Amino acid sequence: MKALVFHGPNAMAWEDIVRPTLGADTDAIVRVDATTICGTDLHILRGDLPAMVDGRILGHEAVGTVVETGAAVTNVRPGDRVLVSCVSACGACRYCRDGRYGQCTGGGGWILGNTIDGTQAEYVRVPFADNSTYPIPGGVSDEEMLMLADILPxxxxxxxxxxxxxxxxxxxxxxxxxxxxxxxxxxxxxxxxxxxxxxxxxxxxxxxxxxxxxxxxxxxxxxxxxxxxxxxxxxxxxxxxxxxxxxxxxxxxxxxxxxxxxxxxxxxxxxxxxxxxxxxxxxxxxxxTGLVDAYSTPTLIRLLASRHLDAHRFVTHHFGFDEFLTAYDVFSRAGETGALKVILTHDG
The missing domain is CATH 3.40.50.720 (NAD(P)-binding Rossmann-like Domain)
Known part of the structure; x- marks a missing residue:
């Protein structure tokens, strides 16, 4: 599969890598139908997060289709359209029990595109899928739902x-x-x-x-x-x-x-x-201060589905997956390009 791979400050490439496989019974493999670029990704590329390692796939926001699930996953199954949250939650540690998923000590928190491979790829492995994905309601578009992966919560x-x-x-x-x-x-x-x-x-x-x-x-x-x-x-x-x-x-x-x-x-x-x-x-x-916990995501989904929240107007630019480098350039020069959120999909 193709993925956007980090190679150090100001260096990344859209390249062929091995497609992810299930690593635990609580994992799901999701085909990424749409993803976006976050300001945090720009911080990573500037070297602001020195723990980021060469070879990591970037990105922590996606909507997609479940293609495979581990034996312990019960809330989603292959064929489901889901939002992949920027925060993963083990659901069992002290912080998860308090709803503070961003501080998860059981292997979750902000891990996608940070400590494990992320969502700017054709497929992504999502840990703790039952707690870290959300079904997409009928009548809500992929790009609207994508705004609930990170920026809105x-x-x-x-x-x-x-x-x-x-x-x-x-x-x-x-x-x-x-x-x-x-x-x-x-x-x-x-x-x-x-x-x-x-x-x-x-x-x-x-x-x-x-x-x-x-x-x-x-x-x-x-x-x-x-x-x-x-x-x-x-x-x-x-x-x-x-x-x-x-x-x-x-x-x-x-x-x-x-x-x-x-x-x-x-x-x-x-x-x-x-x-x-x-x-x-x-x-x-x-x-x-704080890192998002994404405990508000279900509430925001209801507001989005009932049209009390307008997420569509965030989207200013569309690109295909083979245009990642162009999309990053446009997003990084937002003052000149007027970019708010850029959406990348298989078909552009």
Missing amino acids: TAYEVGVLNGRVQPGEVVAVVGAGPIGLSAISGARLFSPSLVIAIDRTPARLDAAKQFGAEIVINNAEQDPIAAVRELTGGLGADLAIEAVGVPATFELAVDLVRPGGRVANIGVHGKPATLHLERVWDRDLTIT
């Missing part, structure tokens, strides 16, 4: 729920890429009075308006701290959601919130960020 859990969005609050989202736009969508479910999007790219700020941000601020042209304070009577936002993963955006998020406010960090950070305790120690701030 990540933003909802790590940004919106960890940030405790309340009705009537002011929410500032730093970064209007796919994760930031997902955070805007999730925050809208809780009726904030104002959602503010901050980014340096006009196309992404235009997208933020379409996703529900009432105010957009281009921080290449305007001081976002002064602008947010002017909008909030000098106080600052109730919640700032960091959705980029670089030191400057984390530090900005901290400076955007009012005394007693909250900062929910979603971004994947490859470099240290400074927490200016000399400025904020007396402001009663709450700062949360």
Whole structure:
């Protein structure tokens, strides 16, 4: 089969490798019908995750068709269309029993495209298939469902729920890429009075308006701290959601919130960020971080199936599996190309 293989920082290739086989009774083999590229994949290619090894297949998001299951798998069977979650869950360890699947100590967590071969391939081995795949409801397209593999549950859990969005609050989202736009969508479910999007790219700020941000601020042209304070009577936002993963955006998020406010960090950070305790120690701030657990995926599937959540508008570009390198180039230059989510399928 063909797969996208990591060969060190800034090096990858679409090449022939051996098709995966069952490694445990709880595994399933899934034919990948559609996959996508995540910002985390770009972090990997930049060398931000030094534990990544040469030869690993990239990717942790997919929808596909089950072709084989282990003897212990009971929830899915060959022929089923499924979502493959970015997080795998053994279902038995302390963290899985608490619903914190991202911290699984039984062999799960974020393993696809990280510690085991991932989904940017024609076939993928999915461990703990009963706990880590979800049937695709009728009437929901592959590309809509694919948005629930990572970006929507990540933003909802790590940004919106960890940030405790309340009705009537002011929410500032730093970064209007796919994760930031997902955070805007999730925050809208809780009726904030104002959602503010901050980014340096006009196309992404235009997208933020379409996703529900009432105010957009281009921080290449305007001081976002002064602008947010002017909008909030000098106080600052109730919640700032960091959705980029670089030191400057984390530090900005901290400076955007009012005394007693909250900062929910979603971004994947490859470099240290400074927490200016000399400025904020007396402001009663709450700062949360996290890896997605995907416990919200069933809820988001119901919202998607009932059309209370619009996932289709994330998709801006389509490619075939033989165009992976082009797709990465387009996605990595999102400021120029306007790419939000790129979808790769067998037929393009």
